[in-house]
Amino acid sequence: MQFSSDILIIGAGITGCSVARELSRFQADILVIDRGSDIAEGATKANSGIVHAGFDAVPGSRKAYYNVAGARLFPALCEELGVPYRQAGALVIALEEADLSTLKELLERGRENGVEGLRILSREEALALEPQLNPEIHGALLAPTSGLVSPYELAFAMADDAALNGVRFRFDEQVTGAEAAEGGFRVVTEGNEYRCRVLINCAGASSAELHNQLTGDSLRMIHRRGQYYLLDRTASGIFSRTVFQCPSRMGKGVLVSPTVHGNLLLGPTAEDIDDPLDTATTQAGLDQILEKARKTWPALSTRANITNFSGVRAHLEADDFLIGPVAGCPGAFEAAGIESPGLSSAPAVGKDLAALVAEYLHLAPREKRTPYPRPPRPFHEMTEEERAEACRKDPAYGTVICRCEVVTEAEIRAAIRRPVGARSIDGVKRRTRAGMGRCQGGFCMPRVAAILAEELGCGLNEIRKDGPGSLLLSGPIGECEERNPKA
């Protein structure tokens, strides 16, 4: 099939969604395609979930500029979209005496980048803030503006807001070719063809490849995998701030951080791999995290571990973002090589790219924009009065589906009915947290599957964990033998 639009955004991660949302303020026909089956299927779903203060990036770099500019937008943005965000603050700890000079460098760098409130703490001051810290540290840098956010929930909200204002999304679209064509671009996927006047490359792990296809350049991308441990909420309160280790000659350390939902995150590793879709975890990687994380948290215990995961960062050899018009390719724009601090940068990247595109296409502002309906507070966080009221308004709040995270049927149905709704078990999980608790879906997954089947009007055997091919079930009982090709 052929699709056409004024603007085609390739990639529905946090950056693509941010650009789409900002462009939805203008009168234009916008289409977003992604190779995944949902929003946020790449690096957006598997990172540290930290809004960096901005002391890490080299002054003058695009990373530094966008990090600080983006981070400033987070409080108001998350408030507007009803996305959980908390300015928890962060510490960078000096594990060796020599690290103290690195802390000073980071402090200077941060000040130059415009980061507010940075301060060097003594060992005692740091331990007073975080009593579980290794008592043998030599000091720490405190960054009070560092924040926590749920990256995929922010992407979902941005996508929903964009969709409410006319942006279309298409999934399971793997781009196989892109070229300049009459009046714009022609993009070919495995099954379809797309025509557009403006093409925006937000393709994450594939952004260099797409850039090279359009320009003939030979940008090199390194796929850098990061593995994590995620501990149950029973581990909440062990650390209240993100704790980074000082980058040193011993290599880049790992972080120990609360998540915005109160879990505890340990990781990531940094391994260069060939296949950007290889998000497996490895024994060596997991062992390495524990070894390094113990330097931050000597009493580390994985007793409360509920899952391990990994994500792949899109690291450009030049070590900076590529943001703006694609040189020598009028009508093409890009946000390429978006790795950390890509999440922190996304709100500012979205605004800048949208402004450039609007200027290029002479877009007029949309006169009337559908306001984003603030999502109801999760049942889990409601007061008793709010819970009673919610049940009165919608009896489906009375059926708790996920017992670990206390997610109700009403919330699961709402997640499926969102403008860019959940289509899979993982889609429901990331939108509602059903299955994210300590039993990891053992009890609720069959019930979520049944609700999905009902809402989507399909059979239970068509329900997927995530992408095509990730079917939950093989078929009805009694059919196994005749269906089994090997029998």
Added chain:
Amino acid sequence: MTLSSVDLVIIGAGPAGLAAAIAARESGVESLLVLERESEPGGILRQCIHNGFGLHRFQEELTGPEYAWRDIRRARELKIPILCNTTVLSVSADRKVTCVSRDHGFQTLQARAVILAMGCRERPRGALCTPGTRCAGIYSAGTAQRFVNLEGWMPGKRVVILGSGDIGLIMARRMKLQGAEVLACVEIMPYSSGLNRNIVQCLNDYDIPLYLEHTVTDIHGRDRLEGVTVSRVDASRRPVPGTEIRFDCDTLLLSCGLIPENELSTGAGVVLSPVTSGAVVSESLETSVPGIFACGNVLHVHDLVDYVSEESFTAGQAAAAYLQAFSAPAAGAESLIQVADGPGVRGTVPQVIHRSCGREVHLMFRPSAVFRNSAVVLSCGGETVLRKKAMIYTPGEMVSIPLTGDQIAALKGDTLTLSIERNA
């Protein structure tokens, strides 16, 4: 939002909650209410359609639903109200219970006594920290059991089972009977954690190989499971390089242990044992919070439902006694005997006994390893109280040692220690 008063609230209508409710009503509790989150009473027995339940209690071999039905029928005869589709959200130390249901919305109940009977859940993959991909096709054995037995769907066709817990063994047979290939059952320990009869009847009878001292060390497949790597482990349970075996399978079932589901208990301030993950209780199954009792798999994970029922009858009777204040627990530390785990013994329940309780108490625990030709020894105040010999003690089979009221009253010390000693 309504506030109602009830003498006794029982959380859960599985075998534990049902037995506790029956015993409480038979002991004279008029005002009681059972809250059940599923649509019907019976708990996990509803999906356990295999037989072997009730041998001790009824001297019959029943299926899970048949066993549950006996208690459901009795509860009906006793006109015990069971509110289904009702999820308890919180229990407070002063026994205020909040719950929700589709039909009644949000409710608050003020109870004089509460019996916790929420059961347990399965350890998920995350708890094992197994590396690999996170594709579809990896289920806990109980989830697969629900799909097959309650919903009528097969989770897959070529199956590997990790862990040799009873549900895993039962599901190995079940999947095989439904035409799936069951390639292996893999157990990290040198012994199975399941009942011996299940090893024989579910694996051996169906030629399903059991790999002891092996574990899954990698998981393959992007969308749906394509295979697992199994490796031998050394004495410290670390994989031995070079011993990898690859199984091409589309399904991995996990049967790696059960964890009492004590989130509500914790909210009420109930003290938990780090060994059992259940409440610390006295011989009346009362927790550290007065008026809150616990029984069944939420207290400690049992092997046989028969013993769950037996324990829960005790809890129901004790809650009734508490309500009727027949036997207010005697105050003063001198009347208490602490029960301690000695060598070879893990997680003895109850942890505390009132010296003057005046009735038989069953001390239940799991051996910490396999012991052949050994004896369980109870000692107190430097004296050996009791020796119970057996050919074999194994972690897969819970040991229950009865002590009479007279034996308890005669104990000379404040700590009763259980241990396993090899026979001289």
